[in-house]
Amino acid sequence: MHSSKPLLPPFNPVSLRRLGGLVCVTLCLVLAACGFKMKGVSPLPFTTIxxxxxxxxxxxxxxxxxxxxxxxxxxxxxxPAEAQARLIELANNQSLRELSLDAQGRVEEYELNxxxxxxxxxxxxxxxxxxxTLRSTRELPYDDxxxxxxxxxxxxxxxxMQQSMVDxxxxxxxxxxxxxxFENAQSLAADDTPADATPLPPPQTSPARTPWASPHVDPRAGMR
Structure with a gap:
């Protein structure tokens, strides 16, 4: 009586790992060829700011x-004199306004800007x-x-919203x-605004009517 032989070759974990590595390398090369860049490190053209x-x-x-x-x-x-680049804040405004009212005149929705x-x-x-100028707006239902x-x-x-603005x-x-x-900066116009200039204050506007003290948060102080 003849002994039956296995139809499949014996499992070889080393070969499987090699195959997996080859697949990963191939996939990376394909993505690179397509111009894909993983989110993460994006070197800036200057080293001091x-x-x-x-x-x-x-x-x-x-x-x-x-x-x-x-x-x-x-x-x-x-x-500023030590930096290759200067990121200058010109304005940073944060505001809140009524978007809709109910029949009794109570706020139903606010708009955050x-x-x-x-x-x-x-x-x-x-x-x-x-x-x-970068702007962000969100609508928020309100319940008094x-x-x-x-x-x-x-x-x-x-x-x-601030974190999204940072990104x-x-x-x-x-x-x-x-x-x-940056590489061709010599051909660009120069700005005479002092690098250490204080950003302009937010425009004076009437705050939205709310049941609490003014909800406006000073953007220069950050969110507390």
């Missing part, structure tokens, strides 16, 4: 962390990135029976056109 955004504000601290995380070789300096205006120059004042909870929710939403700023700084402009 100065900003007039207050370091002791939540927004300023997040900007610094995000830039260093995206471009580890870039470091912040405290003096965030606006950040900035520019980027090199050490000689050449404008690498002209004044750029849970005032404290809604006030906390507004604060949380503003924090999320947008970093992506803008890491864009190819900024790198190209």
């Amino acid at each position: 100065y900003t007039n955004i207050a370091e002791n504000s939540a927004f300023g601290a997040n900007i610094r962390r995000a830039i260093i995380a995206s471009s580890p070789q870039t470091r912040f300096v405290s003096e 965030l606006e950040f205006i900035f520019q980027l120059t090199d050490a000689k004042g050449h404008v690498i990135l002209p004044p750029t 029976s849970v005032v404290q909870a809604k006030q906390g929710e507004i604060t949380t939403v503003f924090q999320q 947008r700023v970093v992506r803008r700084l890491a864009s190819p056109d900024v790198a190209e402009a």
Whole structure:
């Protein structure tokens, strides 16, 4: 009587690992050829940067962390003269307004607005990135029976909007056109605004009517 032979070759874990590694390498090469870049490190074209955004504000601290995380070789300096690039905050406005009222005149929905205006120059004042305005708007339902909870929710939403704004700023700084402009800065116009200029204060507007003290949060102080 003949003994039956296995139809499949014996399992070889070493060969399987090699095959898996080959598949991963091939996939990476295909993605690279398609221009795919994993989110993470995006080196900036300069290694030192100065900003007039207050370091002791939540927004300023997040900007610094995000830039260093995206471009580890870039470091912040405290003096404009020591920096290859200068990130200048021109305005940072945060506001809250009534969006809709019910039949009794009570607020049903608020609109949260965030606006950040900035520019980027090199050490000689050449404008690498002209004044750029980024805006963010969120709508938030309101219930006056849970005032404290809604006030906390507004604060949380503003924090999320600020973090999203930080991400947008970093992506803008890491864009190819900024790198190209920095490399050809000598051909660009120069800006005469002092690098350490204090950002313009928010415009004076009437605050939205709310059941609590003014919900407006000073953007330069960051979210508390």
